[in-house]
Amino acid sequence: MVSRTLLAALVAGAAAHPVIEARQSAVNQTLESWIQRQFNISLDSAILNIGGVNGNVVEAAGTGYVVASPSTINPDYFYTWTRDSALTELMIVDELIFGTERVGNNSLQVVVEQYTRAQARLQTVTNPSGALWPAGQGLGEPKFYSNGTRFNGAWGRPQNDGPALRASTLMEIAEAIFRRNPNAPTIVSTVYWPLIYNDLLYVGQYWNTSSYDLWEEVNGNSFFTTTAQHRALVQGSIWAQRLNKTCEPCAQAPQIACFLENNFWNETGNYVLANINANQVNRSQINCDPILAAMHAFDINATCDAAALQPCNSKTLATHKVWVDSFRDLYPVNNNATAPSPVLTGRYPEDTYYGGNPWYITTAAAAEVLYDAHAQFTKAGRITVDRVSLPFWQDLVPQVRQGVYHSPGNGTALLDAVKTYADGFLSVIQTYTPANGTLNEQINRTTGEPTSAIALTWSFAALVTAVDRRNGDFPPSWGANSTTANNVSNICSWSAYNSTTKYAPVLALGASPVPTPCETEVILNLLYATGPGENTYIVGNTSVFGNTLSNTSAVIQVLRTNNVTNGNPQWFVPAWLPAGVPLEYKYVVLNSTDNTYKFENVSHFAYPPACGNNTVVSYLVNGTSLYT
Numbered sequence: 001m002v003s004r005t006l007l008a009a010l011v012a013g014a015a016a017h018p019v020i021e022a023r024q025s026a027v028n029q030t031l032e033s034w035i036q037r038q039f040n041i042s043l044d045s046a047i048l049n050i051g052g053v054n055g056n057v058v059e060a061a062g063t064g065y066v067v068a069s070p071s072t073i074n075p076d077y078f079y080t081w082t083r084d085s086a087l088t089e090l091m092i093v094d095e096l097i098f099g100t101e102r103v104g105n106n107s108l109q110v111v112v113e114q115y116t117r118a119q120a121r122l123q124t125v126t127n128p129s130g131a132l133w134p135a136g137q138g139l140g141e142p143k144f145y146s147n148g149t150r151f152n153g154a155w156g157r158p159q160n161d162g163p164a165l166r167a168s169t170l171m172e173i174a175e176a177i178f179r180r181n182p183n184a185p186t187i188v189s190t191v192y193w194p195l196i197y198n199d200l201l202y203v204g205q206y207w208n209t210s211s212y213d214l215w216e217e218v219n220g221n222s223f224f225t226t227t228a229q230h231r232a233l234v235q236g237s238i239w240a241q242r243l244n245k246t247c248e249p250c251a252q253a254p255q256i257a258c259f260l261e262n263n264f265w266n267e268t269g270n271y272v273l274a275n276i277n278a279n280q281v282n283r284s285q286i287n288c289d290p291i292l293a294a295m296h297a298f299d300i301n302a303t304c305d306a307a308a309l310q311p312c313n314s315k316t317l318a319t320h321k322v323w324v325d326s327f328r329d330l331y332p333v334n335n336n337a338t339a340p341s342p343v344l345t346g347r348y349p350e351d352t353y354y355g356g357n358p359w360y361i362t363t364a365a366a367a368e369v370l371y372d373a374h375a376q377f378t379k380a381g382r383i384t385v386d387r388v389s390l391p392f393w394q395d396l397v398p399q400v401r402q403g404v405y406h407s408p409g410n411g412t413a414l415l416d417a418v419k420t421y422a423d424g425f426l427s428v429i430q431t432y433t434p435a436n437g438t439l440n441e442q443i444n445r446t447t448g449e450p451t452s453a454i455a456l457t458w459s460f461a462a463l464v465t466a467v468d469r470r471n472g473d474f475p476p477s478w479g480a481n482s483t484t485a486n487n488v489s490n491i492c493s494w495s496a497y498n499s500t501t502k503y504a505p506v507l508a509l510g511a512s513p514v515p516t517p518c519e520t521e522v523i524l525n526l527l528y529a530t531g532p533g534e535n536t537y538i539v540g541n542t543s544v545f546g547n548t549l550s551n552t553s554a555v556i557q558v559l560r561t562n563n564v565t566n567g568n569p570q571w572f573v574p575a576w577l578p579a580g581v582p583l584e585y586k587y588v589v590l591n592s593t594d595n596t597y598k599f600e601n602v603s604h605f606a607y608p609p610a611c612g613n614n615t616v617v618s619y620l621v622n623g624t625s626l627y628t
């Protein structure tokens, strides 16, 4: 059902917006019949974006690699992102578990097995973030070419949600294997666990460092990333018990829970902050990030006050309201529709990527998280409306007051309202989906035309999971209700597990017996006060620095800003380099206003310690005089 306000808006806007006029026919189709068809199209389309499957639309991709979108220009998304892949394959393995009837002719089981093998290979690909051995840094690389080779371009790296999400997806695949054959778990112990364990080692070692967020823009600590890390380690310790193994990095989970619980809540704004310790200071941090986090933490067995933020937690509902409201007046296409009209939503209000538009992923998330909450409230038989969630509920049922509502009983109206509201977000998607059911990345904020990447895999996956939750198909519990998940350290500390030298390629899954070259760490620091539009990079005569001292197309490593302060503009990059091999390097400044690079005229040298020597050597160049 499309809400009356929206319909009125559509009718009013018809003359001015031919696109919207064309969409009127979509409105006439009932939501139910559209959903049924769109679910099949979306599941098929997501799978057809994977290399090696029958009938795929991404022939150049290697088997098992999930391509973000077949688009090769504007934007070029013909890459495989660890995040998009893990979330898509999590959806696919859940369909396998639900016993979804497939429309196409690809076996879901084969699809997830091919993903597993592809990830085993990918774990061992040395890349600009580093290598697998000895310190796992290469696992934080956000994306690769879709044939599984390294991408050397400048990018927001590392992105630490990747290994955490992948670990959870692989554990879900392990779950599917167990359910099919409870007596044959050997493959899980001997083959899956080592693969999962590499990612858990990474999470335990690096959860306390900053990394780029899921939108690849903010370097800091993201709520989504940290939630994914917490879930992975909790699941890891539960699986370790099940398989009679130990998971030492998993012992970090109570610290992560403490960090999540104490740092992200914005009391005055009544929402969960997307990022803290971040380089983007001019943002409200109102964002879809915590909504996606609550969806990822969703566990039908969890209570609303579980340590991992659940969809039915008051803070999630409060954040939902603040975030959705931020787009009501912002996107012309929303026609200032007030609550409880559902509207198109985007990543965050300050977004400017492709002009800053609504996204299919985020609008599907607006629905999905409410279906999750609805299911949890229904299961509990009660809803507690408190100070934090009151504004959310008042939008839906104006006369609501703080208190406990029961269902069946006086809470039924609230439950019905939340379901109708969730359906409304799917109706809005329906309105802006072309007749052939393809889903781009974005929807133009003014015209309502689909824009940016075509046939985005993650958009399809997001639609499928939202419809599943609406249908009452819930993923197996990941343990959000377990004592492990609810063990929250009393005092938060930036602890970490030292995983160095414990990573290992999983040869049994076809990972190349990678040369595990001995690498040692150096930290390269540059003191340089950038001017407007300037950013600092580094090149050098080793592969992670592009094997060049002069080539702009190889300017690959952007320096990190964590130590940059007003009085002390100290940029840095930690680098694992071939042990004992001297490095020659230069700093480069890119002026993005006229796109010019300035290379230093002199080289510097660094001397990575010999193999086995774990001393980290730090080099500092005072760059302020270099360009005068």
Ligand code: NOJ
Pocket: 214, 215, 216, 217, 353
């Ligand atoms: C590409 C990223 O994928 C996108 O999320 C980001 O907004 C743009 N780069 C701009 O940084």
Ligand code: NOJ
Pocket: 068, 077, 081, 083, 084, 214, 215, 216, 458
């Ligand atoms: C841009 C999104 O911001 C990012 O999250 C995603 O990984 C890439 N596009 C690829 O879909």
